[in-house]
Amino acid sequence: MDIGLPYKTLLVIAGPTAIGKTAFAIELAKRYDTEIVSADSRQFYREMAIGTAKPTIAEQSEAKHHFINSHSIFDTFTAGDYEKEALALLDHLFTKHNLVIMVGGSGLFIKAVCEGFDEFPEIEPAIRNKLNQDFETNGLASLQERLKEADPSYFELVDISNPQRVIRALEVIESTGIPYSSFRKANAKERPFNIIKLGLNLPREQLYQRINQRVDNMMTDGLLEEVKQLLPYQHLNPLNTVGYTELFDFMAGKQTLAEAVSLIKQNTRRFAKRQLTWFRKDEQIVWLNAEQPMIDFENWLSNKEIKIV
Numbered sequence: 001m002d003i004g005l006p007y008k009t010l011l012v013i014a015g016p017t018a019i020g021k022t023a024f025a026i027e028l029a030k031r032y033d034t035e036i037v038s039a040d041s042r043q044f045y046r047e048m049a050i051g052t053a054k055p056t057i058a059e060q061s062e063a064k065h066h067f068i069n070s071h072s073i074f075d076t077f078t079a080g081d082y083e084k085e086a087l088a089l090l091d092h093l094f095t096k097h098n099l100v101i102m103v104g105g106s107g108l109f110i111k112a113v114c115e116g117f118d119e120f121p122e123i124e125p126a127i128r129n130k131l132n133q134d135f136e137t138n139g140l141a142s143l144q145e146r147l148k149e150a151d152p153s154y155f156e157l158v159d160i161s162n163p164q165r166v167i168r169a170l171e172v173i174e175s176t177g178i179p180y181s182s183f184r185k186a187n188a189k190e191r192p193f194n195i196i197k198l199g200l201n202l203p204r205e206q207l208y209q210r211i212n213q214r215v216d217n218m219m220t221d222g223l224l225e226e227v228k229q230l231l232p233y234q235h236l237n238p239l240n241t242v243g244y245t246e247l248f249d250f251m252a253g254k255q256t257l258a259e260a261v262s263l264i265k266q267n268t269r270r271f272a273k274r275q276l277t278w279f280r281k282d283e284q285i286v287w288l289n290a291e292q293p294m295i296d297f298e299n300w301l302s303n304k305e306i307k308i309v
Contacts, residue, residue, distance in 0.1 A: 008094045008193040009308070012039075012110060013103040014279050015200035015290070016272035018210040022055050024200065024293045025103035029063035032308060034097045037086060038067040039104030039113070042241060047073045047230060050223045051243035053214065066093075073230075073238040083112035087191075094193060099308055107157075107278035108165075114197070116189035123171045131167045131174075140240075146170060151179040157278050159271060161245070164237050198297060199279050200290040208269050215265045218243065227251070242267045 011028065013021050025036050038044070042052040046069040054068055066089055071077050086102075090113075093100045104110060111117075135143055143166050148155045150173050158165050169180035202210070227247040230239060234248045243264050250260035279285055288296035301308070 007098065009099050010090065010114070010191075010193050010195050011099055011101045012114065012195065012197040013101065013200065014039075014107070014110060014197060014282075014285065015105060016207060016275040016279075017053070017105050017268060018214045018272070019105075019200045019202060019207060020210075020290045020293070021103050021105065021200055022053075022059060024290075025101050026055075026059055026063045027294060028297075029101055032097075032099050032101075034099050034101060035064040035066065035093055037089065037093075037100060037102045038065060039082075039086075039102050039106050039109045040067075041079075041082075041104075041106040041109050042238065043068050043104075044071045044077060045069075045073045045238050046071070047233075048226075048238065048244070050218050050221050050226045051241075053218070073233060073236050079108045079112045080117060082109050083116065086113045090193065105275050107275065114188070114191070114195050123175050127171050127174050128167070131170055135163055135167060140166065143167065143170060147173075151181055154179065154181040157181075157274065157281075159274060161240070161242055161267065161271065162237075163240050195284075197282065197285045198293070199282075199285040199287045200293055201276070201287055202290045207272060211268050211272060212265050215243075215261065215268060219261060223247070224257070242271055 013025050013028075015021055028034075029036050040052070042048060043054045044067055045052070055065055060068065067082075067086070086109075090100060102110065102113065131143070140161070140163050143163070144155075144160050147158075147160070147166055147169055151169060154169055158169065160166060172178075172180045201207075223243065224247060227244055228251065230244065231248065231251060233239060234244070239245070239248075246255075246260040246263045246267065249255055250257050255263070286297075286300055288300075
């Protein structure tokens with residue numbers, strides 16, 4: 001089949017951090033003369049540049065990107081908000097293009113656009129307030145343990161370094177007595193466009209080497225200086241993330257700089273593993289070798305007798 005009018009198609013490029021999604025997305029965008037929608041929940045924030053591995057100015061000049069620097073760390077911006085804004089944007093982009101590319105490693109945000117969200121129960125403010133107070137008093141580790149015990153299935157998928165995600169799951173569990181994962185099994189909502197999902201992967205050792213090298217490059221590019229400027233705002237949720245929390249701890253005297261950098265690498269590798277766990281559960285994803293994604297993609301198109309026009 002030809003993917004063209006009336007076939008509006010969203011081409012999703014997913015995969016773990018540092019796998020090469022940005023380069024592949026730009027290559028595709030240039031080939032098909034289209035635009036890119038970011039689905040990376042950290043690249044939305046203007047104040048976070050180096051530690052989020054945003055596309056460079058040069059890369060953004062090669063293809064138009066959306067949801068890069070679109071929000072501030074002072075904004076509240078949820079996956080539900082992203083679903084609404086991204087669908088509105090896609091409605092507009094599909095008036096100009098038959099194919100639009102979405103790229104990112106945030107599985108929850110990709111799911112929001114491709115499938116929508118299940119209906120969750122209303123949460124009593126007292127429960128939410130208590131969990132937030134527990135986080136402030138006892139830290140994230142105690143909440144992580146509670147989630148692991150109450151809902152091990154979701155614990156294996158969620159980014160446990162993100163307090164907002166952990167607290168959200170616990171408040172649903174404590175409000176209903178039912179695992180959070182039980183509310184995430186509804187049928188996907190229909191979208192007025194086709195969806196093709198591509199996943200990039202590499203052997204684990206190669207991926208980990210890329211991650212370690214990326215962290216070294218970030219430090220060379222000035223990540224520590226960026227984090228120092230954000231120190232007054234470290235309590236904000238967007239900054240409770242890998243690459244920032246470790247350096248905040250260094251500045252608080254909790255560890256040496258070398259230890260902080262080592263932890264960034266370790267935590268990023270763990271994050272990549274969780275990303276892969278999430279995406280591997282999606283049977284619609286076509287997996288490509290990140291060393292040669294365009295070749296693999298073209299072979300897949302040929303075998304499926306699909307032509308993008």
